[in-house]
Amino acid sequence: MHRLTNRRILLGITGGIAAYKSAELTRLFKAAGADVRVVMTPAATEFITPLTLQALSGNPVHLQLLNPEAEAGMGHIELAKWADLILVAPASADFIARLAAGMGDDLLTTLCLASDAPICLAPAMNQAMWRDPRTQQNVDKLKASIGVKIFGPGVGEQACGDTGPGRMLEPVELAELASDQFETLALSGRTVYITAGPTREALDPVRYISNHSSGKMGYALAAAARDAGARVRLISGPVSIAVPDRVQCVQVESAQQMLDASLEGLADCDLFIAAAAVADYRPVSVAEHKIKKGSEEIMELHLVKNPDIVATVASSKNRPFTVGFAAETRDVVAYAQDKLARKRLDLIVANDVSAPGIGFNSDENAVTLVGPDSVESLPQTHKQQLARQLINRIARHLNEQAKTTG
Ligand code: C5P
Numbered sequence: 001m002h003r004l005t006n007r008r009i010l011l012g013i014t015g016g017i018a019a020y021k022s023a024e025l026t027r028l029f030k031a032a033g034a035d036v037r038v039v040m041t042p043a044a045t046e047f048i049t050p051l052t053l054q055a056l057s058g059n060p061v062h063l064q065l066l067n068p069e070a071e072a073g074m075g076h077i078e079l080a081k082w083a084d085l086i087l088v089a090p091a092s093a094d095f096i097a098r099l100a101a102g103m104g105d106d107l108l109t110t111l112c113l114a115s116d117a118p119i120c121l122a123p124a125m126n127q128a129m130w131r132d133p134r135t136q137q138n139v140d141k142l143k144a145s146i147g148v149k150i151f152g153p154g155v156g157e158q159a160c161g162d163t164g165p166g167r168m169l170e171p172v173e174l175a176e177l178a179s180d181q182f183e184t185l186a187l188s189g190r191t192v193y194i195t196a197g198p199t200r201e202a203l204d205p206v207r208y209i210s211n212h213s214s215g216k217m218g219y220a221l222a223a224a225a226r227d228a229g230a231r232v233r234l235i236s237g238p239v240s241i242a243v244p245d246r247v248q249c250v251q252v253e254s255a256q257q258m259l260d261a262s263l264e265g266l267a268d269c270d271l272f273i274a275a276a277a278v279a280d281y282r283p284v285s286v287a288e289h290k291i292k293k294g295s296e297e298i299m300e301l302h303l304v305k306n307p308d309i310v311a312t313v314a315s316s317k318n319r320p321f322t323v324g325f326a327a328e329t330r331d332v333v334a335y336a337q338d339k340l341a342r343k344r345l346d347l348i349v350a351n352d353v354s355a356p357g358i359g360f361n362s363d364e365n366a367v368t369l370v371g372p373d374s375v376e377s378l379p380q381t382h383k384q385q386l387a388r389q390l391i392n393r394i395a396r397h398l399n400e401q402a403k404t405t406g
Helices: 017-031 050-057 068-073 076-082 093-100 107-114 127-131 133-146 171-180 216-227 255-263 309-314 332-342 383-404
Strands: 008-013 035-040 085-091 119-123 154-157 163-167 191-196 201-204 207-209 231-236 248-251 271-274 281-283 303-305 321-328 347-352 364-371 374-382
Touching: 008 017, 008 076, 008 107, 017 035, 017 050, 017 085, 017 171, 035 050, 035 076, 035 107, 076 107, 085 093, 085 107, 085 171, 093 107, 093 119, 093 133, 119 133, 119 171, 127 133, 127 163, 191 216, 191 255, 201 281, 207 281, 216 231, 216 271, 216 383, 231 255, 255 309, 271 309, 271 383, 309 321, 321 332, 321 383, 332 347, 332 364, 347 383, 364 383, 374 383
Parallel strands: 008 035, 008 085, 085 119, 191 231, 191 271, 231 248, 271 321, 321 347
Antiparallel strands: 154 163, 201 207, 281 303, 347 364, 364 374
């Protein structure tokens, strides 16, 4: 099911006793990281309540074609365009017939007509209805005309007491088959944490110590990791850029908060990329009230070292594959190799910040990817492009390591 992460699944439910299994199917899709929107026919609501599906999918359930309220939220054409895959489970004989006839007499058939997404059906009906030549012709027509995939049906005892083909496949089987419709990407099924942006270390209620990090590189890496099939958690200091779609973002201010957010759920994290510009030091104490200007010409600040987030992650039990950044002004590779060993990292993305027009707070970067036994230079390019190249290479190293460690 690992290919379902970040995929948009439109789950259609038609009237049939198997509709109760769609609740579990929705849960499985969500657990695999998919975004699920449920569409129910009126008959489906006789078997299972929309509220159950709403709670499990985390999204409003779509019920009617011409409902002004629903159309004001996500209209049916928008919903049709939104889907990466449409799965109708259970698909009744009546629904299959209406779909084969090209009808658009309810929301679900209309969506199937309006969408370019692949359509999969999980038939569920009495064995005689399934065997009926008219149903079989409808199925053949749907396969031949629009490439509809048919999942099942299974053979076995039916709710009506008959035995034969017509049982809806089990939710686990359906989720696996849905996952198989997508290609495996470099980070399919992986959970990736990325720190980004600066930290702010408070001096008093109105002042702080920080730096000029824009967060652009970390945010571009988050979008690239998402596109590579990963479930992404972006742990971000204050920046002024938008969080990429389908990326979970935890907003933090201080290094301590960034560390806490990085350690949360770390056991489930496969890859940790530290792109944040963490303040090395913070004030020993934060003044309760605004610090007043005094008569003295010189003011001394007492600072204490911040925790090293990436080194803490790399030293943790069951550590994820850990990647750090190194901004250097000379001997870039030598310093990166030293940092790699000192912080116990798997890879370091090193860049020469003395070079004009790249790195900190600019749109472009040029880096060298340094591993224990490898050095690879990636020439100057836009951060988005570089992020994609980096994610591909990091994924390759991660997958190679996973292979050797079994
Ligand atoms: O030691 P230096 O700051 O050069 O290391 C840079 C790398 O370490 C970056 O990946 C940065 O995100 C990470 N780092 C960290 N916590 C700190 C300092 C740096 O995670 N306190």
